[in-house]
Amino acid sequence: MTTALEPKRRTIYEDRIVTAFTASSILWALLGMAAGVYAAAELVWPVLNFDLPWLTFGRLRTGHTNLVLFGFGVSALIGTSFYSVQRTSHVRLLAPRLAWFVFYAWQLTIALGAWSILAGWNGGKEYAELEWPFDIAIAVIWVSYGVVFFGTIARRTVAPIYISNWFYGALIIVIAMLHIVNNLAMPATLSKSYSLFPGAQDAIVQWWYGHNAVGFLLTGGFLGMLYYFLPKQAEQPIWSYRLSIVAFWAFVYSYIWAGPHHLHYNAVPQWLQSIGVIMSLILLAPSWATMINGVMTVSNAWRKLQTDPGLKFIVVALAFYGLATFEGPMMAIRSVNVMSHFTEWTIGHVHSGALGWNALITFGTFYYLVPKLAGRPLHSAALANAHFWLALAGVLLYILSMWGAGLSQSLLWLSLDDVGEVRYSFVEVMRAMAPYYALRLVGGALFLAGTVLMTVNFARTFAGVRTVEVTPPLPAAASHGEPTPTAVTAS
Amino acid sequence: MSNAAARIPLLRFGTVLFAPSTAITEIGANPPSSTAVFFGAAIWLGLCPPLFAYIGTSLFGWRLGVEPMFLAPATLRAIALAYLALLLVGFLSTAFVAHWMAATYDADSSFNRSLALVTLVGTPLTVGSIVHLYPNAFLNVLVLVPTLIWSMYLLYRGLPALLKTEQGRGMLMASALIAYLLVAWVTLLGITAVLWSHGIGPQVAT
DSSP: OHHHHHHHHTOOOOOHHHHHHHHHHHHHHHHHHHHHHHHHHHHHOGGGGTTOGGGSHHHHHHHHHHIIIIIIIHHHHHHHHHHHHHHHHTSOOSOHHHHHHHHHHHHHHHHHHHHHHHTTOOOSSTTOOSOHHHHHHHHHHHHHHHHHHHHHHHTOSSSSOOHHHHHHHHHHHHHHHHHHHHTOEEEEETTEEEESSOHHHHHHHHHHHHHHIIIIIIIIIHHHHHHHHHHHHHTSOOSOHHHHHHHHHHHHHHHTTOGGGGGTTSSSOHHHHHHHHHHHHHTHHHHHHHHHHHHHHHHTTGGGGGTOHHHHHHHHHHHHHHHHHHHHHHHHSHHHHHHHTTSHHHHHHHHHHIIIIIIHHHHHHHHHHHHHHHTSOOSOHHHHHHHHHHHHHHHHHHHHHHHHHHHHHHHHHTOBOTTSOBSSOHHHHHHHHHHHHHHHHHHHHHHHHHHHHHHHHHHHHHTTOOOOOOOOOOHHHHHTTOOOTTTTTOO | OOHHHHHOGGGOHHHHHHOHHHHHHHHHHSOOOHHHHIIIIIHHHHHHHHHHHHHHHHHHOBBSSSSOBOBOHHHHHHHHHHHHHHHHHHHHHHHHHHHHHTTTTTOOOOHHHHHHHHHHHHHHHHHHGGGGGSOBHHHHHHHHHHHHHHHHHHHHHHHHHHTTOOHHHHHHHHHHHHHHHHHHHHHHHHHHHHHHHTTOSOOBOO
């Protein structure tokens, strides 16, 4: 009997690459968040740039966003998608060598890309600042990622394609499309290129990219993570699988139109701005459908909260997801946007999503994943709990200080004197913001401190062990009445 | 303290703020009626922030980091009344949401318990609103953020006992209530922005 099963037993999931992506994601999180905290400190004490171009706020802030978005966020997404796609397809990852190419090439691109930004290379498009050599490298890596991911799904031994794979798949396809189109440019030198799109069209394409990078990477990609790891952690099937499918298609259809709301009161057609507003408001429905699905799934798993430190992160991440996906459409309304745009309110909104949703869901997932990969329990639940409270306090301090700063800014900017001139100069308003910036610095530092605790905890969990080898379930076992969790609970 | 007040542990600020376990146990074991909570505690606590804000703004003006901004008396009265109305709407709506959510989390859905919970949670913030007496925006943020954290602690700590549910379920329900409160707060910001951009906003005294 053992001999008959032996060939199947030799198939093991390719999980070492998941460990590698998890480790690199945490490394970039530490560096990226530290860069953010340092940039925040520069807004309180400008002397901290020491008159060094590499340390100026403009470069450091861009380095921060690139490291956390593409280093921390994307590494986490690729790693978790490789983990879950194998288990939901019951097969080993297609072309492991290509997957390892994705890993090393991505890390090299992030490291050199961060260096290039600090050195002053900048394409001038937000969240797409990397210059053309990096854009080509990213396109190649991303397509390779797609080949591995979709190739694995194509080889699956179970019929259904689980919902998390739909979200990860949308992430891969749409980001490839956005990245390639938005970065079409004419290189002038190694470090400088010019967009193929002129004037306002360039702005429209940029925010079609920018908002959908938020949509399909920071929302869709992380929903893929949620739909696999939440049911696993909660040991409950998704509350409504049908709702998750409906929400997916509504999400995909409506998100892609919302970009023009970044261009209110700009030189783009009014009708285009209005479409951006309407589709942003419609977007609330699929966003909240997903939130309700998550909340109801976890509401049946309350006993696990006592034993699973990661589940708390996911519960709170869902609350911030609800907040950010409500706040975003609201800020797309023109008469709200006239006040919020260019103020710190926007920065607070972005971080309620980035810290409250993306980072917390990733931390929660890692707290599940790392003990599985290491094959031993988490080193310290107490450290994980301390991390949770530091992260929660940090994100709340951050967004509250930015709400306060944003409202004060808009009040001061919109104040006119008796002859209709702006009452306060830019410098006066900037000076008035300093206390809020100090509070934001404290919030960011608390969040970073929590991430350091998590890193120590994982390092101790993994000390001296290798990634555990796991085999796919045998088809014979599945056919003998074992649950087929890919359909509803993500095997 | 009158006999009526003595019967309502919610009005014993020292106990609520600094010995919350005692207050939570007392209220959970013997919850006051909805009328007693509302008229005996909540309404008085709710009056504090608008009153302090009215006095502070009259005396010192809004201080946003530039020169003080004094408001016309009619504007000041309107803002104080709107503030009170919003606090009451926020208070009652949160209690209704807790009452509505209770079944999902296997908690006691008695409305008086939900009202008592929201009053308990709101106490640090309403007491902390004394800082409105000097309406420097940053000073207010500095004082109200720790009080908000204390309120959140009371929510997580108090909900399981007051609504009689298990710790784990209580944690989930408290997180769901925080999500509601965050969304309600952002809605308020949005409504303010819409009104403001349509010309309905504070008139600065000249």
